[in-house]
Each structure stands twice: as structure tokens, then as C-alpha cells.
Amino acid sequence: xxxxxxxxxxxxxxxxxxxxxxxxxxxxxxxxxxxLFAYVTVTAQEALTAADKIDRQIxxxxxxxxxxxxxxxxxxxxxTRGIRTTCCSKMLADYTPVYDxxxxxKLKNSGAVxxxxxxxxxxxxxxxxxxxxxxxxxxxxxxxxxSGGSSGGSAVSVSANLAVYSLGTDTGGSVRQxxxxxxxxxxxxxxxxxxxxxxxxxxxxxxxxxPMASTVEDVSLVFDSIAGGDVxxxxxxxxxxxxxxxxxxxxxxxxxxxxxxQFADNNSIxxxxxxSMNEAVKTFEDLGAKVIMVDIPEILRSVPVYCVISxxxxxxxxxxxxxxxxxxxxxxxFMSIHQLICKSRSEGFGKEVKRRIMMGTNxxxxxxxxxxxxxxxxxxxALSNEFSxxxxxxxxxxxxxxxxxxxxxxxxxxxxxxxxxxxMCTVCTNLASLPAVSLPCGYSAQGLPIGMQIIGxxxxxxxxxxxxxxxxxxxxxxxxxxxxxxx
Amino acid sequence: MKYELTVGLETHIELSTKxxxxxxxxxxxxxxxxxxCCPVCxxxxxxxxxMNRYAVExxxxxxxxxxxKVANTSYMDRKNYSYPDLPxxxxxxxxxxxxxxxGYLELQSGKKIRITRIHIEEDxxxxxxxxxxxxxxxxxxxxxxIEIVTEPDFCxxxxxxxxxxxxxxxxxxxxxSDCRMQEGSMRCDVNVSVRLKGTDALGTRTEIxxxxxxxxxxxxxxxxxxxxxxxxEKEQSVTQDxxxxxxxxxxxxxxxxxxxxxxxxxxxxxxLLSVSVSxxxxxxxxxxIPELPKDKIKRYIQTFGLTEADANHLIKYRRISEYxxxxxxxxxxxxxxxxFIIGQMFSLFSTEAQKEAFAVRVTPESLATLVNLLxxxxxxxxxxxxxxxxxxxxxxxxxxxxxxxxMAALSEADLDSLCKRAVESNTGAVAxxxxxxxxxxxxxxxxxxxxxxxxxxxxxxxxxxxxxxx
Numbered sequence: 001x002x003x004x005x006x007x008x009x010x011x012x013x014x015x016x017x018x019x020x021x022x023x024x025x026x027x028x029x030x031x032x033x034x035x036l037f038a039y040v041t042v043t044a045q046e047a048l049t050a051a052d053k054i055d056r057q058i059x060x061x062x063x064x065x066x067x068x069x070x071x072x073x074x075x076x077x078x079x080t081r082g083i084r085t086t087c088c089s090k091m092l093a094d095y096t097p098v099y100d101x102x103x104x105x106k107l108k109n110s111g112a113v114x115x116x117x118x119x120x121x122x123x124x125x126x127x128x129x130x131x132x133x134x135x136x137x138x139x140x141x142x143x144x145x146x147s148g149g150s151s152g153g154s155a156v157s158v159s160a161n162l163a164v165y166s167l168g169t170d171t172g173g174s175v176r177q178x179x180x181x182x183x184x185x186x187x188x189x190x191x192x193x194x195x196x197x198x199x200x201x202x203x204x205x206x207x208x209x210x211p212m213a214s215t216v217e218d219v220s221l222v223f224d225s226i227a228g229g230d231v232x233x234x235x236x237x238x239x240x241x242x243x244x245x246x247x248x249x250x251x252x253x254x255x256x257x258x259x260x261x262q263f264a265d266n267n268s269i270x271x272x273x274x275x276s277m278n279e280a281v282k283t284f285e286d287l288g289a290k291v292i293m294v295d296i297p298e299i300l301r302s303v304p305v306y307c308v309i310s311x312x313x314x315x316x317x318x319x320x321x322x323x324x325x326x327x328x329x330x331x332x333x334f335m336s337i338h339q340l341i342c343k344s345r346s347e348g349f350g351k352e353v354k355r356r357i358m359m360g361t362n363x364x365x366x367x368x369x370x371x372x373x374x375x376x377x378x379x380x381x382a383l384s385n386e387f388s389x390x391x392x393x394x395x396x397x398x399x400x401x402x403x404x405x406x407x408x409x410x411x412x413x414x415x416x417x418x419x420x421x422x423x424m425c426t427v428c429t430n431l432a433s434l435p436a437v438s439l440p441c442g443y444s445a446q447g448l449p450i451g452m453q454i455i456g457x458x459x460x461x462x463x464x465x466x467x468x469x470x471x472x473x474x475x476x477x478x479x480x481x482x483x484x485x486x487x
Numbered sequence: 488m489k490y491e492l493t494v495g496l497e498t499h500i501e502l503s504t505k506x507x508x509x510x511x512x513x514x515x516x517x518x519x520x521x522x523x524c525c526p527v528c529x530x531x532x533x534x535x536x537x538m539n540r541y542a543v544e545x546x547x548x549x550x551x552x553x554x555x556k557v558a559n560t561s562y563m564d565r566k567n568y569s570y571p572d573l574p575x576x577x578x579x580x581x582x583x584x585x586x587x588x589x590g591y592l593e594l595q596s597g598k599k600i601r602i603t604r605i606h607i608e609e610d611x612x613x614x615x616x617x618x619x620x621x622x623x624x625x626x627x628x629x630x631x632x633i634e635i636v637t638e639p640d641f642c643x644x645x646x647x648x649x650x651x652x653x654x655x656x657x658x659x660x661x662x663x664s665d666c667r668m669q670e671g672s673m674r675c676d677v678n679v680s681v682r683l684k685g686t687d688a689l690g691t692r693t694e695i696x697x698x699x700x701x702x703x704x705x706x707x708x709x710x711x712x713x714x715x716x717x718x719x720e721k722e723q724s725v726t727q728d729x730x731x732x733x734x735x736x737x738x739x740x741x742x743x744x745x746x747x748x749x750x751x752x753x754x755x756x757x758x759l760l761s762v763s764v765s766x767x768x769x770x771x772x773x774x775x776i777p778e779l780p781k782d783k784i785k786r787y788i789q790t791f792g793l794t795e796a797d798a799n800h801l802i803k804y805r806r807i808s809e810y811x812x813x814x815x816x817x818x819x820x821x822x823x824x825x826x827f828i829i830g831q832m833f834s835l836f837s838t839e840a841q842k843e844a845f846a847v848r849v850t851p852e853s854l855a856t857l858v859n860l861l862x863x864x865x866x867x868x869x870x871x872x873x874x875x876x877x878x879x880x881x882x883x884x885x886x887x888x889x890x891x892x893x894m895a896a897l898s899e900a901d902l903d904s905l906c907k908r909a910v911e912s913n914t915g916a917v918a919x920x921x922x923x924x925x926x927x928x929x930x931x932x933x934x935x936x937x938x939x940x941x942x943x944x945x946x947x948x949x950x951x952x953x954x955x956x957x
Contacts, residue, residue: 077533078533079532079533085532085533087532092532095532097526097531097532097533098526098531099526099531099534101533196533196535197533197534197535198533198534199533200532200533201532201533201758203757204757204758205757231537232535232537233535233537233758234535234536234537234538234758234759234760235535235757235758235759235760312754313754313757315567315752316565316567316576316577316752316754319567319569319575319576319577320530320532320574320575320576321532322569322571322576324571325529325574326531337571341569361752364567364752364753364754365750365752366750366751366752369752369753369754373754
């Protein structure tokens with residue numbers, strides 16, 4: 001049974017009130033957050049008000065939905081009306097939105113209890129959780145290690161039992177990689193499966209909001225309730241109304257699982273991760289699935305292609321932050337508005353964000369566009385085509401989520417492109433608009449979780465979650481943390 | 488002159504949609520500042536655009552009216568530049584695959600001004616410069632625009648004037664835009680170059696931005712022509728600058744040079760799907776376009792026998808021509824109807840807005856009835872004129888205003904007795920006539936007309952009178 005179902009049953013049986021439950025979480029946050037820094041804003045008042053409302057509903061004998069009264073967290077780049085939404089950037093540290101993101105509207109209507117806004121890499125740029133203007137989140141397995149990122153706070157809040165589930169965002173692996181580092185489940189949906197309205201854009205053609213939780217069941221339930229058409233997002237598929245929960249427990253006998261040759265042969269992937277993947281192959285075979293090797297050569301170019309496209313879009317998306325209407329404004333006397341904007345942006349953005357804005361501006365400039373951006377778009381299409389071909393041979397593809405388990409904080413890397421290469425396992429699915437779920441598939445010698453992705457064809461969330469569920473049931477990689485709330 | 492002028496135009500026209508291009512905010516003009524805004528048009532973090540389909544429809548309509556080819560699939564792109572009136576720091580526009588290409592607008596002379604392309608895009612906000620500060624009004628932000636780009640086909644300012652006025656008229660006529668230059672719903676960027684007569688290659692052009700009246704455009708082009716000619720005469724070269732026209736001085740001044748030209752870093756707008764318009768939709772839009780002014784003029788002259796001047800008069804405002812069409816349909820003499828409208832109805836309205844609205848108290852049916860009474864000889868033109876005056880004031884119909892007696896034809900016997908009475912009561916005039924003053928008979932005709940309350944036919948009365956006096 002997943003966490004959400006468990007809590008739902010406790011609430012319905014009145015074993016615990018929603019207020020008591022919420023207070024437990026808030027107390028745990030108060031106790032553990034200073035060390036883990038999963039939350040940058042805790043919304044205690046709002047949470048208790050929402051909890052009381054649920055309690056009244058239960059008292060009146062009304063039926064409550066599965067997500068009703070379940071305490072959760074939201075990554076701080078998802079717009080929440082009246083609650084500051086900072087993207088963990090000095091630029092937006094005081095920004096309070098006037099409207100709700102569509103996902104949050106949906107969950108609010110489902111009775112969700114928001115505990116607070118989760119820490120993240122600034123504007124979702126980074127894969128360690130350290131690029132936050134408020135400070136890094138820490139890995140619950142070892143606080144000297146990074147949480148992963150950019151949805152680091154979300155992963156930590158779930159892993160450390162400081163939230164039942166969380167909404168993260170994934171542009172190049174930002175849900176899956178921290179999920180893998182923190183030993184939880186994270187889903188990057190198909191591009192267009194979940195509305196992006198209210199998600200502060202990093203790279204619009206790659207961004208997706210995805211659920212993170214400690215079990216596949218929980219991820220499935222949350223996904224079902226946030227997925228589907230939204231008139232406010234033109235890129236959102238209006239005909240998609242998934243019910244992944246219904247088919248979660250289906251038999252997977254006879255399914256074909258592909259493994260990517262380009263990863264299997266890859267020396268950048270650590271031996272520990274490789275051996276966990278080999279174990280996973282055996283598990284799937286034991287479950288009656290057939291495992292085959294598939295070729296996706298373009299995957300080796302996916303990181304540079306991703307860098308060009310994501311930075312290009314980011315340079316445009318982040319150009320609006322000028323300190324004029326809202327956000328950080330530099331102090332001083334200025335000769336021109338240009339000077340004011342320049343200084344505000346120089347001071348308001350962190351180093352990594354500025355680096356990507358500059359790269360993006362460069363690759364879009366008229367003299368370089370055909371060489372970088374246009375070429376990257378063509379390669380993106382080629383990668384998509386190769387995935388399509390692969391899916392004519394297999395139902396799902398499995399791959400490591402990250403080349404290594406979590407590593408120590410403050411790692412000194414002279415060349416940032418070395419860091420970018422660590423996203424090699426995840427960026428390909430964003431480029432090809434495919435859904436992928438990451439779940440624990442083993443532990444390193446130091447006891448750190450290792451994650452595996454199950455990648456599906458477009459809009460096949462039902463199948464990949466079904467495969468993930470079967471894998472989860474057949475293995476024993478879900479660990480209970482010493483942190484947070486004990487249910 | 489040694490040099491000849493070449494001009495190309497880029498005309499921005501605000502589309503007459505009720506709501507903005509990517510959100511549901513109102514597009515109404517002159518609202519209190521920043522009251523017609525939402526997260527989408529303010530570009531607040533996380534907001535996304537959603538295409539207003541009616542804007543696409545109007546743009547297609549404009550394209551069809553200008554003989555363009557409409558693309559079944561076109562794309563929206565981001566034009567990136569940073570300016571305080573542009574809250575997203577990019578304008579959503581169309582770059583390499585616009586909605587319409589390859590049309591033309593025909594001038595009176597028969598010369599065709601080629602239209603390169605028409606694309607759709609969003610408007611920016613408005614900066615209001617005060618003495619020490621600049622205020623920003625975002626109400627206009629996200630209002631849908633089309634940009635109509637011509638080839639450098641204009642050789643004189645008169646052609647430019649005619650093109651702009653014809654375009655303005657056409658767009659208003661088909662309901663695409665109100666094209667009010669003074670309100671900014673129509674603005675022109677003018678590209679001007681000169682070259683030696685007889686040479687093929689175009690000279691270096693300058694671009695004068697944001698012209699908001701035809702008069703200023705003409706002055707700016709003339710100024711620029713002279714300036715460029717003088718430069719060439721001095722063997723200096725024209726630099727490819729972007730200019731503004733300064734109304735007070737009548738001169739152009741540089742905004743930015745080519746070196747400072749913005750790099751817009753165009754790329755596909757990832758937040759929107761491609762713009763698809765099927766052949767069926769194009770046909771449906773085509774069917775919605777009313778008869779175009781030039782076709783109407785032709786019909787008025789050929790079918791109704793109107794003069795060119797009258798035809799031009801009638802088509803100037805769509806409402807008026809529609810009113811006339813209705814009168815023409817219902818009456819026996821469209822030409823008479825036209826005469827009434829031009830002679831007695833035009834003068835009722837003084838402002839453009841009033842003329843556009845054409846709110847008269849007489850329905851086309853009612854005017855047609857009056858026209859028919861006249862055509863049937865039941866009333867004469869004087870009576871018709873005075874009756875129409877009354878109709879316009881009271882809103883009553885001709886039937887209500889005219890008595891049975893008014894409309895009954897004057898019998899031969901009645902005319903006879905009236906004429907006799909005229910001769911008996913006007914002995915002086917009779918004597919004058921007999922004495923050789925031909926004109927004196929008119930006094931007698933006048934008497935008959937008065938007494939018959941205008942019903943007598945003046946010609947028949949004159950004949951009858953002559954007979955009696957003889």
C-alpha cells in the first residue's frame with residue numbers, strides 16, 4: 001500500500017485528524033529542516049487552515065478524495081497565489097504571485113495540504129541542489145552529500161518524511177536525478193501531459209512538472225490528478241486523461257524491455273550503477289519480461305544538444321527579469337534604464353544562471369544560430385526518430401538515472417561542461433518528449449541509493465508506472481528514513 | 488530631377504478583436520491605465536499565451552482582401568529585445584513562415600503595389616513620458632496586430648498616400664480594424680531610398696519608424712528624399728539608419744544606426760502550436776468578406792447608372808453603402824435613392840464616427856417607399872424632399888406624413904379649373920405675358936403649384952395655361 005492510501009485510510013477511519021497529521025509534519029519540518037533544508041518557505045498557517053477544512057468535511061460525514069488532507073510540498077518555481085515563489089533566486093526572493101499554477105489549482109481542489117515550498121537550484125539550473133540563493137539542501141542519507149537537483153528540496157522532503165509527496169519539475173532530469181540520489185520515486189511525464197501554466201519557465205520546450213513520492217502508487221495517484229488538458233497551456237494535450245492507477249498492478253509478462261547499448265558500453269557510468277542495472281535486468285526477466293538491446297547512437301550527443309536548446313530558451317525566458325515591475329532591483333543612481341536593468345540582473349542572478357543566459361544568447365545570435373541552435377533542433381529530431389525506432393522493438397527502455405550515486409557537496413569542477421555530462425542519462429527523454437520514471441534499484445557499498453529509469457513512448461505513463469510498480473513489488477529498495485514523521 | 492524616389496511600407500494594424508491575442512483581457516481603447524491586464528499580458532513568471540483564434544481569422548480576411556496566399560501552416564516566433572514596454576522581453580510574432588504572402592493592392596491608376604507578406608504579432612505597452620519620469624501603461628500589451636509589408640513599389644508620395652488611404656478604407660470596410668491612425672490602431676514604418684534615374688539597383692534605405700498620420704508621412708518622405716539627394720550630390724553616402732520623424736521641425740532624426748541594430752535572436756515560440764488554417768476555413772472566411780469597395784463602385788455605376796463621384800461618396804462608409812444597397816434593392820429607382828442619401832442624409836453628420844455609425848431615423852424600407860411614390864408620379868420631387876426632411880426629424884414614414892389627398896393624382900379637370908382660376912386672379916401677369924413677356928407665365932405656374940400643393944406637373948400646367956390665355 002502506498003503512503004497516500006495509508007493516510008487516506010487513517011483519516012477516513014478517524015484514527016488521526018488532518019490537523020494532528022499536519023502538525024506532526026510541521027513539527028518534523030521545524031526539527032529537521034535546519035539540517036536538511038528541504039523547505040525555503042513553510043506555510044504552516046495555510047496548511048492548518050486547509051487541514052481544518054478537511055477535518056470538517058470528515059466530521060460532516062462527507063466522502064473525501066484520496067489526496068484530501070495529504071500533506072505535500074511544491075518546488076519553489078511553481079506559482080502559488082499569495083505564497084512567495086522565489087525560484088531560489090535573489091532575483092525573485094520577494095516575489096509573491098497573484099495567481100495559482102494549474103497543477104496547484106487542481107491539487108488544492110483535491111484537498112491537498114501544502115506544507116511549504118521546496119528548495120531547488122536557482123531557476124531549476126543545476127543538478128546538485130547547491131545553486132540555491134538560500135543555501136544547499138542536504139541528502140537525508142548523508143548530510144555531507146548533495147541532494148541532487150534541481151528538485152533537490154522536493155526529493156529531500158519526500159525522502160526524509162517531511163512531505164508525503166512533492167511536485168518537482170524536470171527539464172533535463174531535475175525530478176529523476178534527485179529522486180535517484182535520495183532513494184525516492186520521481187516521474188517526468190510526457191511533454192504535454194501536465195499543464196505548465198504557472199511553472200516559471202526555464203526551457204519551455206523541455207519543462208514538465210512531475211510528482212515525487214516514496215512509492216510508485218503515490219506517484220501514480222498524484223500524476224492522475226494533475227495530468228490532462230488545460231485551456232491555459234496550448235502545448236498540453238487536451239485528449240489525454242490518464243488513469244495509471246487502474247492498470248498499476250497489471251501483469252507485465254511478455255513485455256519487452258530495451259536496454260540502451262550506448263549506456264551499457266559507457267565508461268562514464270560507474271560500475272556500481274552498472275551492476276545494479278544488471279540486477280534489474282534479471283528482476284524483469286524473472287517477472288516474465290523479455291530484455292533486448294536497442295541502439296540509440298544520437299544519445300551520445302544529447303548533452304550538447306540539450307545545452308544549446310535549454311540555454312537558448314532560458315536566455316529568452318529569463319530576459320523579463322529586469323527589476324522594473326517586480327523582483328530584485330539594484331540600488332544606486334543610474335544614468336539610464338539600461339544601466340539599472342544591467343546592474344539588477346548582474347546582482348540578482350547567480351553564476352550558473354548567468355552562464356546559461358550568456359550561452360543561450362550566444363547560440364541564438366544571428367551569426368551563430370544556424371551553427372548551434374538550428375543544428376541542435378535537427379539533432380533533437382534525429383534523437384526522437386531513433387527513440388521511435390527503438391519503441392517499435394520494445395515496450396519500455398530501462399537506463400540508469402545518473403552515472404553515480406550522490407556525491408559530496410562543494411565538489412570543485414573547473415569545467416562546468418563536465419558537470420553537464422552527468423545529465424547524460426536523463427536529458428535524452430526531455431529532448432524526445434518522452435515519459436520516464438526513476439525508482440530505486442539498488443544501493444552502493446556506502447549505502448547510497450541508486451536509481452533506474454523506465455522510459456516509455458509518448459503518453460505511455462500507464463505502462464511505465466505499471467512496470468515500475470511490478471519492479472518495486474519484486475524488490476526491496478524502499479527504505480524507511482530516520483528523519484521526519486513516523487507513521 | 489536627376490534622382491527617383493523609392494518607398495516601401497510596413498503597416499501595423501490593430502485587429503478588431505474584443506479580447507487580446509493571447510489572453511481574455513479587453514482591447515478597448517482609452518481604458519484607465521493598467522486596468523486591462525492579467526498575468527499573461529503582463530508576462531508574469533509562469534504565465535503562458537493561448538492563441539485568440541478570431542485574430543487569426545481577421546488576419547486571414549485581411550490577407551484575402553489583399554489578394555494574398557494564406558499558408559495552411561505558419562509559425563509563431565519570439566522576437567527578443569528588451570524594452571520597458573515589452574514585459575516578456577520578447578514579442579510573439581512570425582518570422583520565417585508568415586500567415587500570408589504574395590498579394591497586392593491596386594491603385595486607381597491600375598498600378599499594383601505588391602504585398603510581400605502579412606504576419607500576426609502582439610502589440611507592446613505604451614510609455615507615457617513625464618518631465619522627470621516615464622510611466623508604463625500595459626493595456627495595449629498583447630493587442631493583436633497584423634504587419635503588412637510591401638515591396639519597394641512606391642515612386643511618389645501620392646502613391647503612398649493613396650495606398651494608405653485605400654488600405655485604411657478597405658480594412659475598416661471588411662471589419663478587420665478601425666484603422667485610426669491618431670489612436671495608434673494603424674501605424675506605418677516607411678523605408679525610403681533614392682537612386683539615379685534609369686538605374687536598377689536600389690539605393691541605401693533609411694527607415695522612419697511609427698508614423699501616425701498620412702500628412703506626416705508625406706512630409707517625412709519629402710524631407711528624407713531631399714536629404715538623401717543632397718548627400719548623393721555631395722558624393723556622400725546614405726547610412727542605413729533607423730529614424731524618427733520630429734513633427735515640430737519637420738525633419739527626421741536618427742534613432743539608431745545599423746551598427747546598433749538589434750539582434751532579435753528569433754526562434755520558434757515553444758509555448759504555442761503552429762497556426763493551422765485549412766482550405767475549408769479559408770473558404771469560409773472568404774465567404775464572410777463583404778463586397779469590396781472597388782467592386783461596389785463598379786456595380787453602382789454599371790447597374791444603377793450612378794456617377795463615379797456619387798458611387799465613391801456612397802462607398803466611403805460601409806454602413807452607408809449597406810443602407811444604400813438595401814434602398815436600391817427595395818425601390819424602383821436606386822439613382823433617386825442615392826440622390827436622397829447624398830443630398831439630404833450626408834449633411835446630418837459631421838464627425839467621422841457619426842458618419843461611420845450612420846444612425847438615421849429613416850429605415851431603408853421607408854426611404855424606398857418614398858422613392859417609389861416619386862417614381863410612380865404620385866408625388867413630385869419638391870414634396871418628396873420636404874417629406875424626407877420631416878421623416879428624418881420625426882422618424883415617421885412617408886405614408887404617415889402624406890395625406891391621401893397629397894398622394895391622389897391631380898385630375899385633368901382639377902388642373903383645368905386651377906389654371907382657369909390662375910388666369911382670372913392674376914390679370915397683371917396675363918397682361919404681361921400677352922405683351923410679350925414670356926417669363927410672366929411662370930407666376931401663373933407658381934400659382935397652380937401652390938394651389939395644388941405641389942401636385943400639379945409644372946410642364947402640363949404651363950401648357951394648359953398657354954392654351955387658356957390664347
